[in-house]
Amino acid sequence: MNYKATLYSEQFTDGKVSVELQLFHGDLLIARHDSGSVEFDLKNAKLVAGGFDNNMLYIYPDHNVTSPAILVQDLSLLKEISASSNEIVRQKAMQATGIQKKKKFNKIAGIILIIVFFSGLMSIAFTQSAGIIVKLIPVKWDEKIGELGYPSAIASMAPGSTKIEDKYVLQSIEEIKNRLSVSLKNTPFKYNITVLKSPVENAFALPGGKIVIFTGILLKVDSPEELAGILAHEIMHVEKRHAMKQIVSRMGLSVLFQVIVGDMADAGSVILEVGSELLSLGYSRNMETEADKEGIILLSNAGIPADGMIQFFKKMSENEKELKSMSWLLTHPLSEKRADELAKIYKKYPPLNVKKFSTNWKILKSHLK
Amino acid sequence: MKIDIKYKPGFAMACVTLDADDKIRAEAGTMVAKSANVNMKTEKASRGGVLKSLKAAFFGGESFWMNIFSTNGTKGEVKLAPTLPGDIILEELDNSTIFVQSTGFLGAEDSIDIDTKFQGLKGFFSGESLFFLKLSGKGKVLLSSYGGIEKRNVSGSFIVDTGHIVAFDESLNYKIEKFGSWKSFLIGGEGLVARFSGHGNVWIQSRNVPQLGQWLRATLPPKKK
Numbered sequence: 001m002n003y004k005a006t007l008y009s010e011q012f013t014d015g016k017v018s019v020e021l022q023l024f025h026g027d028l029l030i031a032r033h034d035s036g037s038v039e040f041d042l043k044n045a046k047l048v049a050g051g052f053d054n055n056m057l058y059i060y061p062d063h064n065v066t067s068p069a070i071l072v073q074d075l076s077l078l079k080e081i082s083a084s085s086n087e088i089v090r091q092k093a094m095q096a097t098g099i100q101k102k103k104k105f106n107k108i109a110g111i112i113l114i115i116v117f118f119s120g121l122m123s124i125a126f127t128q129s130a131g132i133i134v135k136l137i138p139v140k141w142d143e144k145i146g147e148l149g150y151p152s153a154i155a156s157m158a159p160g161s162t163k164i165e166d167k168y169v170l171q172s173i174e175e176i177k178n179r180l181s182v183s184l185k186n187t188p189f190k191y192n193i194t195v196l197k198s199p200v201e202n203a204f205a206l207p208g209g210k211i212v213i214f215t216g217i218l219l220k221v222d223s224p225e226e227l228a229g230i231l232a233h234e235i236m237h238v239e240k241r242h243a244m245k246q247i248v249s250r251m252g253l254s255v256l257f258q259v260i261v262g263d264m265a266d267a268g269s270v271i272l273e274v275g276s277e278l279l280s281l282g283y284s285r286n287m288e289t290e291a292d293k294e295g296i297i298l299l300s301n302a303g304i305p306a307d308g309m310i311q312f313f314k315k316m317s318e319n320e321k322e323l324k325s326m327s328w329l330l331t332h333p334l335s336e337k338r339a340d341e342l343a344k345i346y347k348k349y350p351p352l353n354v355k356k357f358s359t360n361w362k363i364l365k366s367h368l369k
Numbered sequence: 370m371k372i373d374i375k376y377k378p379g380f381a382m383a384c385v386t387l388d389a390d391d392k393i394r395a396e397a398g399t400m401v402a403k404s405a406n407v408n409m410k411t412e413k414a415s416r417g418g419v420l421k422s423l424k425a426a427f428f429g430g431e432s433f434w435m436n437i438f439s440t441n442g443t444k445g446e447v448k449l450a451p452t453l454p455g456d457i458i459l460e461e462l463d464n465s466t467i468f469v470q471s472t473g474f475l476g477a478e479d480s481i482d483i484d485t486k487f488q489g490l491k492g493f494f495s496g497e498s499l500f501f502l503k504l505s506g507k508g509k510v511l512l513s514s515y516g517g518i519e520k521r522n523v524s525g526s527f528i529v530d531t532g533h534i535v536a537f538d539e540s541l542n543y544k545i546e547k548f549g550s551w552k553s554f555l556i557g558g559e560g561l562v563a564r565f566s567g568h569g570n571v572w573i574q575s576r577n578v579p580q581l582g583q584w585l586r587a588t589l590p591p592k593k594k
Contacts, residue, residue: 006568008568034483050541050542051541051569052468054542056540341414
């Protein structure tokens with residue numbers, strides 16, 4: 001078979017000339033050009049993979065890798081040489097193939113490394129920019145995700161729990177909620193609270209404003225102010241759209257791209273699909289801190305002393321045995337530092353025009369039993 | 370097509386004379402002047418899909434759009450020049466392929482295919498663009514440099530500072546290396562170098578764009594607060 005190749009040698013004016021290669025007896029390579037021919041004895045030759053992608057073959061007459069040299073792009077020559085009857089020549093061909101494969105592998109490894117690096121950068125960038133993107137997403141989506149997430153959240157935390165219909169309990173909680181929501185200026189969300197009968201000591205808010213309180217946590221609470229603290233914290237998760245930020249920062253590029261391109265309907269379906277699953281991941285530390293701080297400011301505006309909230313935290317963390325059963329504290333880990341910070345913020349934002357709640361908490365508790 | 374390069378080597382400008390069916394593709398923003406009968410059409414940088422052009426724009430550091438100059442059956446003239454002061458060199462590709470560092474491309478005959486080529490880890494660490502422009506086919510190519518341009522024939526191996534590479538032949542492979550010891554690398558001001566091996570041509574420029582950037586940054590007065 002004939003192969004097209006380039007012969008590099010100082011004897012040519014351009015430093016190179018086009019040649020046709022032919023292999024004889026598996027070890028003799030003859031390169032013919034317009035004005036003559038050159039013979040390469042492959043037994044002494046050096047074969048090296050080369051070129052930008054290492055997908056070309058350089059053949060040198062000996063170990064000196066300058067000139068003359070033959071460069072061939074058609075690698076079927078290498079295959080033909082590998083079939084040589086001469087053992088030394090065969091090994092040289094195998095080596096050249098090996099180098100080529102190894103370099104290819106290096107390249108793939110490089111690509112993977114770069115992808116890992118950039119996705120790392122991206123995720124950092126996205127956590128930072130999530131807030132900006134979230135502003136472009138309509139509030140309706142929060143509600144939709146909340147709706148979709150509700151059944152699975154209940155099913156995982158308190159399957160089969162029933163709604164509390166007791167008027168005294170519901171009215172008391174409604175009073176606290178109303179005091180808080182009146183102090184929220186221009187909120188796009190409507191808050192509604194569901195109380196479920198379950199020993200689970202937890203309360204949570206779904207994006208869009210749906211708040212769930214289990215009777216387990218109500219029994220641990222000793223005053224309306226304590227419950228107001230918990231609610232204020234949860235409401236701020238909703239107001240600050242933490243769930244949506246979480247979703248956007250985790251889903252990253254695809255959402256950003258679709259927001260930019262403007263096809264919100266498409267991005268919407270993706271968010272809704274993944275959203276309810278992502279809800280179970282919980283919030284980041286920064287989000288918890290933000291909800292703490294904003295929660296206390298909200299309490300201050302509503303004229304509710306926030307020491308109820310701090311007290312509730314302390315009460316729960318002091319009892320280590322209970323800590324394990326307290327799922328609310330598991331998702332809202334309390335450290336000494338956090339309590340200190342809460343106290344600091346509280347000092348800065350003391351309640352304005354303190355007003356007492358009308359509920360007698362002892363009566364409320366008796367209604368739960 | 371006739372190309373005459375004037376004002377070499379400091380402030381070179383390519384004066385292209387277009388015949389009836391000639392077309393030249395130039396990097397957006399490089400046109401200096403043209404005769405009235407020369408039409409300019411703005412097209413995607415690469416022939417082929419939009420993705421190919423996007424790739425060239427994002428990764429190759431080129432514009433997504435390139436301008437194609439042609440005449441309607443008559444003779445015409447178009448003058449092209451790069452942004453930075455420097456030289457322009459005219460190369461003829463004869464069914465061959467060269468790789469061009471993103472700032473080194475000024476224009477090419479329409480018959481030349483433009484694509485981008487991922488450099489892999491090498492580009493990532495060299496601090497240069499991650500991608501090269503890959504020019505292949507048969508036709509004229511205009512390369513531009515910051516400073517003077519030198520075409521160097523490599524036989525065996527040759528070392529070039531990464532900031533000074535303009536272009537090189539497909540037949541050359543290169544490795545990124547640190548130059549000298551770690552000490553000279555960190556404080557000697559010599560950065561990373563490319564070791565070319567094989568046979569073929571390397572085009573190098575006598576000035577270095579990243580270093581221009583560094584110099585400017587150090588020279589600019591601090592921002593007023």
